[in-house]
Amino acid sequence: MARQSLDPGLGEKLSGNLRRVINNDGSYNVVRTNVPLSAFTPYTYLISTTWGRFFSIIAIGFIVINLVFALIYLLCGLENLHGVEPPTSMNPLLSTFYFSIHTFTTVGYGNISPSGILTNAVTIVEIFIGLLYVALITGLLYGRFSRPTARLVYSKNMLITPHNGGRALMFRVANLRDNIMMELSAEVLCMIKTEDNNKPTRRYMKMELERNTVVMLPTSWTLVHRINEDSPMFNLSIPELKQMEFQVIIMIKGFDDTFSQTVHSRFSYTADDIVEGGRFVISYFTREDGMIEFDMERVHEFDRVELP
Amino acid sequence: MARQSLDPGLGEKLSGNLRRVINNDGSYNVVRTNVPLSAFTPYTYLISTTWGRFFSIIAIGFIVINLVFALIYLLCGLENLHGVEPPTSMNPLLSTFYFSIHTFTTVGYGNISPSGILTNAVTIVEIFIGLLYVALITGLLYGRFSRPTARLVYSKNMLITPHNGGRALMFRVANLRDNIMMELSAEVLCMIKTEDNNKPTRRYMKMELERNTVVMLPTSWTLVHRINEDSPMFNLSIPELKQMEFQVIIMIKGFDDTFSQTVHSRFSYTADDIVEGGRFVISYFTREDGMIEFDMERVHEFDRVELP
């Protein structure tokens, strides 16, 4: 019973070798199929996609809308656009396209200007759509920038370290960014392949931490799981863990004081990331001027030690 | 006493048959009357209404404001708008309307331009109102898009399933969207029609869950209520539940990691939605490349089983 209650939604049925369940960017290795179309929200997509795709989409939208209006102005008659250059010097569609851009973006040089009821009416529709377009881009840019993101650095390895006469599994996190994080708390699960009624099954178990909260994170935080009788790793060697497809799933939650938002970070280690007999080096020192100097690169560094 | 304390604000007095208390979109089947006018907040309305109504309202506002200014320019005298086309070719009101649009939206082609103190003064007022209008639309569009919404899919049915030698009521939820949800927790109540001092009364009781939280929701989450002596459903058949107008009210809360916001989802099942003797099929499998594939449509699927 207790076992089942810790499945974080990754499933217990085993039908093949699972890869690292959480990627380094915090996304899951889960593919969703048969997602109904109604689930697609353009805003979320435009907020979450890469900058390259974002700019491409809004630029293509900009061109397409203006091309459509350029065609409409052409249908309304070139004679209703005063100041347009004679067709001999420029393609009429290009002329109306340029006029359309000046209208859509409210530049309105006025070197070309609309005349007649119909053409003027079309400009009003275009101006209105242009206002919405600019409003949309403003909101999207702000939405993209202000999306909260915890960027924690996890040590490259988990170490098995001598600790209080026994052994402990340790890893370190630090805040990659300059923003101030407070009230961090961590939850750590492990996933193990096992047998359940002769059927291979995945089990999810909680990994207890000596301390699962810190109030601030000015330097780094070392998370310590003692490998005692209660530990899922007790008396298991690294090769045994590898065979069991052992994975550690970490969720860290904190409060980003720069943006006043709760942020989450996810990470997973596999058995390949565990180093037996290592101890993290101290990553900070006090300078002569009384400041603490914290070296981000040392988060990953460790010394080799003998295990008891 | 304990009974009363669980009324979620839907009332205990019974004066007729109640329909499903929570609609599929999470709204309540509650009508409010005598709401004071001061309770109306245009912003909330414009943020919450449909896209169709939203665009209609801002477009009508756009037209009306500009018509008002067009009239004012007409009153100020057509001779104060340089470059306006001769009245023979276009209605004067149309001309001033077009000029008003160019001013309101800061397009300012300049083919028509104001002259004289009064007309210039009116343009200043219009430009200022135009700036506010554009600012408002920008804020409204952003507000509409950035409104957090949990879109959970609930299985079409609740199943009564053999479970640990007894029976359990089960239903499933999955995240319809691509955004990452974390730390979900559920609260489930049921509503039953009963007698209290010979007066028909509605009672609200908590439905205990085997597990009422999950840390992530990459695939689906099956919520399990054991039908034991403590369950409000104990020893009641489906027809009995129907007669008691049995309803299950579900509130699920989670953290949307894409927008860093807490989101809530509400749902209700009636006795008609319960299937006796069913077991949900597994909705995911591990692909050869190690990815988990999750089929959204299978959330609703179940196999028929014998009940103990």
Place this chain on the structure above:
Amino acid sequence: MARQSLDPGLGEKLSGNLRRVINNDGSYNVVRTNVPLSAFTPYTYLISTTWGRFFSIIAIGFIVINLVFALIYLLCGLENLHGVEPPTSMNPLLSTFYFSIHTFTTVGYGNISPSGILTNAVTIVEIFIGLLYVALITGLLYGRFSRPTARLVYSKNMLITPHNGGRALMFRVANLRDNIMMELSAEVLCMIKTEDNNKPTRRYMKMELERNTVVMLPTSWTLVHRINEDSPMFNLSIPELKQMEFQVIIMIKGFDDTFSQTVHSRFSYTADDIVEGGRFVISYFTREDGMIEFDMERVHEFDRVELP
């Protein structure tokens, strides 16, 4: 000791009659003096002030900035503004003021256009400031609209009602707005004037509620404080309470599901608001179509009853 720990920051020293400590709009009757200038944040002021003041301030800013630039253009020489109307027909300052507005707001009709290095340079500065001004207004309008506000309606009176063989103090709240509120919780204190070592002192005591949370608020919520031996009101009559300057201070917190924000509501009742022997009427009924109809005005209504 316990007494002191409940002072919500209103002080225990008594030096005169205190008025209602929390106004109906949730503000405190506290005046702050010697506030350092550095505490003033224009943004918070512009977000929190009335709409009238807000529009006045931004309109005055708009006029003043443009007047300053109008003067600068005048100093740069009228001959550097092409198309300006001859000084005989309009005051030169007005002409440059109009040009300044067209520049500041990016209207740019072009009927007046800058010429020469200096005037052009000034326009660039003005355009840049204009962009910031428009950006600022956009942000302020959005900030004003999107400020979360709980608008709870509190019943006009607190009632002393027969309850489970004893007496209880009851009051009701309902959500004034259409937005959906969830997970409400209430904290209620009372303030009583008393003697401490012969010095008049204010004491703050917790008023226990039968139920201090509800999961939803579709209709109204009746908060019930039993007047038993543990109650600060035990064996005190209304005139006695009035003499003790009895006040009830209520803080209700909830989650606004429309804007995904936690909102707070504050309210205070004085002894004058208490009605001895009243029972709130039911404020909702089930319509024939199965909808619950909730009458906002009935939140305040009660029937007279005998007290035990």
Place this chain on the structure above:
Amino acid sequence: MARQSLDPGLGEKLSGNLRRVINNDGSYNVVRTNVPLSAFTPYTYLISTTWGRFFSIIAIGFIVINLVFALIYLLCGLENLHGVEPPTSMNPLLSTFYFSIHTFTTVGYGNISPSGILTNAVTIVEIFIGLLYVALITGLLYGRFSRPTARLVYSKNMLITPHNGGRALMFRVANLRDNIMMELSAEVLCMIKTEDNNKPTRRYMKMELERNTVVMLPTSWTLVHRINEDSPMFNLSIPELKQMEFQVIIMIKGFDDTFSQTVHSRFSYTADDIVEGGRFVISYFTREDGMIEFDMERVHEFDRVELP
């Protein structure tokens, strides 16, 4: 064990005299080195930097982008900009620069207007970039203004005051701003230099408070730590504390009801800030009109008293 668990991430290794660990503005005296370039987020920088730097950066960006486009227009040929003043009266680059500004900002006077396919195409690109620039500034300004900030005033000194027959360490906080804060909670640690296996070490210990939460903060809040056997300060004199480099680290969290956001405040006192034998004066009084008047300057004031 218990000792270690309270290190708030400032480290226990002692390699020199530490200065005040938290500055008055809430920042840490921690320097980070070897921070990877990928950690730099321009948005966070532009949101957090001073107003002077912010305006400089966006102004320089504005000038540089327009200079680049001015050069491109020059390369496209001056003859493609109608209305440009003859090169004799103004530098051609200046002319194209001015045209570029009018285009970038959508002013579009039209006194200079583009002609020909190439020049028109360049204006489209510039207009598009201009829209993004304006959208960006709008978002940045809003982001800067709407950043939540708790501005608590901490009393200049911590006082050792007679309290309930013993001694207590007291300090006061008040809200510097007008916004309403609710549900404040405080956590207080102290840092002491000590010996661990003959190696100098820093120890972090919790300082228990008589009351670590208040529901509102209309005036000031006095935090009280009793100096009894459980206190890290028990039986230590001020000179001893100074020698131990005693520091008090305070974290206060609250809910800003004006912006509906949780805000944090950090502060640290050193032993030099402690006054032996002082008692804070009352900082408020009730006026004749029943209002409470709260004097912000009195937050720091205290009277000298004898210690038991």
